[in-house]
Amino acid sequence: MTHSKFLWGAATASIQIEGGASARGLSNWDVFCETNGRVHAGHSALIAADHYNHLEEDVAMLKEMGLNAYRFSVSWPRIMPDGFGAVSEEGLAFYDRLINSLLDNGIEPYLTIFHWDLPYSLHLKGGWLNPDISDYISDYTKVLVDRYSDRVKHWITLNEPQCFINLSYRTGEHAPGYHVSDRELALAVHNALLSHGKISQIIKANAKSAPSITYTQAMPMSSIPLTNTEKDIEASRKRQFSISSDFAGTISVFADPIFLGAYPAEYLTRYESILPKFGRDDFNIISTPIDYLGVNIYMGDFVTAGPNGEPIVVSPKPGHAKTAYNWQVRPECMYWANRFCYERYQKPIIITENGMSGNDWIHLDGKVHDYDRIDYINRYLLELNRAMKDGVDIRGYFHWSLLDNFEWAKGYYERFGLVHVDFENGNRTMKDSAYHFGTIAKTDGKSIGADFTI
Numbered sequence: 534m535t536h537s538k539f540l541w542g543a544a545t546a547s548i549q550i551e552g553g554a555s556a557r558g559l560s561n562w563d564v565f566c567e568t569n570g571r572v573h574a575g576h577s578a579l580i581a582a583d584h585y586n587h588l589e590e591d592v593a594m595l596k597e598m599g600l601n602a603y604r605f606s607v608s609w610p611r612i613m614p615d616g617f618g619a620v621s622e623e624g625l626a627f628y629d630r631l632i633n634s635l636l637d638n639g640i641e642p643y644l645t646i647f648h649w650d651l652p653y654s655l656h657l658k659g660g661w662l663n664p665d666i667s668d669y670i671s672d673y674t675k676v677l678v679d680r681y682s683d684r685v686k687h688w689i690t691l692n693e694p695q696c697f698i699n700l701s702y703r704t705g706e707h708a709p710g711y712h713v714s715d716r717e718l719a720l721a722v723h724n725a726l727l728s729h730g731k732i733s734q735i736i737k738a739n740a741k742s743a744p745s746i747t748y749t750q751a752m753p754m755s756s757i758p759l760t761n762t763e764k765d766i767e768a769s770r771k772r773q774f775s776i777s778s779d780f781a782g783t784i785s786v787f788a789d790p791i792f793l794g795a796y797p798a799e800y801l802t803r804y805e806s807i808l809p810k811f812g813r814d815d816f817n818i819i820s821t822p823i824d825y826l827g828v829n830i831y832m833g834d835f836v837t838a839g840p841n842g843e844p845i846v847v848s849p850k851p852g853h854a855k856t857a858y859n860w861q862v863r864p865e866c867m868y869w870a871n872r873f874c875y876e877r878y879q880k881p882i883i884i885t886e887n888g889m890s891g892n893d894w895i896h897l898d899g900k901v902h903d904y905d906r907i908d909y910i911n912r913y914l915l916e917l918n919r920a921m922k923d924g925v926d927i928r929g930y931f932h933w934s935l936l937d938n939f940e941w942a943k944g945y946y947e948r949f950g951l952v953h954v955d956f957e958n959g960n961r962t963m964k965d966s967a968y969h970f971g972t973i974a975k976t977d978g979k980s981i982g983a984d985f986t987i
Contacts (some may be wrong), residue, residue, distance in 0.1 A: 541931025541974035542602035546648040549938040553585030557612025558655040565708030576944025598971030606648035614651030636733035638768035667727040693751040699781040710894040716807040730818035749827030755870035772844035833866030858890040864912035890947035901964035918983040
């Protein structure tokens, strides 16, 4: 059955690329960057990739690649400098320019409402530990929908709560760098879920044209069967959705309430004594029907079944393939993680992020020859296509990232972009992978022996 053309896009996030910091409010990440030892080499996101001043050039590269979609996020502090109250017309106008430029170039905008840059003033009110956060983000969402829904049809609610809750409030790796109790962590999880549900309801109630809504999750426990035996497949499936002591980093704690209407039984049983009070009404909000599951996926673990069928993670072999970020190259995760998610949630899937950090530089000929990334893209897309052929409903793929950018606590140490950015002068250079990915998009995968026609 043909639904529509497969989505071929690239993805970015506001604070990672925009710069233009003087034209927005203070974010939690600005203050985190100011804190000694938190971000590599004391880097900040004040200028980033300077997308604020290179908007049209960046959109032109999307068009040159032949991509038909672009996933970006809106900076909450740029729209509402204090996170509530006054709205910045200058901030709204910036995204008007971006959306109009995309549409003028035949590129469909996919707007992410929250991708981690929380207004600092809301952080001071407790951030994701404040039960009122879902109302604050609802007001912000209403501003976006009122302004942009005449042109934007595709909305993504939250990007990876497994990260902006778990890495920010448990491990302390990300802003604000907290190590809270499990009780407070469970509260932050629930506040994030309520925020997703209220965002979805605001979009549905106020959009000027029929919207599509996606929730995007990280896949920190994606599991690959070591062998194609039923016992290893079942062990992998079990591990992918199991509740570890790192409960705020698991998939099912967030996705089950959204798509199945309740927390996993294992979570309720193990953490009953510390969970916040909630009623059925909460889950009616959280499980507001949406259209797609967004999957951000980079790697996975090989899993085998133990003597009693329990999942056992298999250690990587010496000298295993890895990216510049030291993430394992495991293209099989694109098959299995999406298959398991589709079996459990029965929602069409959009790959909202996939990519790799490479050791990229401009060569003597003035070009960036990143063959590692080309090979990575080929391997992961072939596995994604295999999942589609086996019945998994995949509607699109957004490569992370369009531009080299501010990579959170790693600063500018990592390069994930299809486009090389000189962070001193803002110069852009399309890498070999950009041209290669463009050819894949223009041929719907046929250039690598795949077929993404849907």
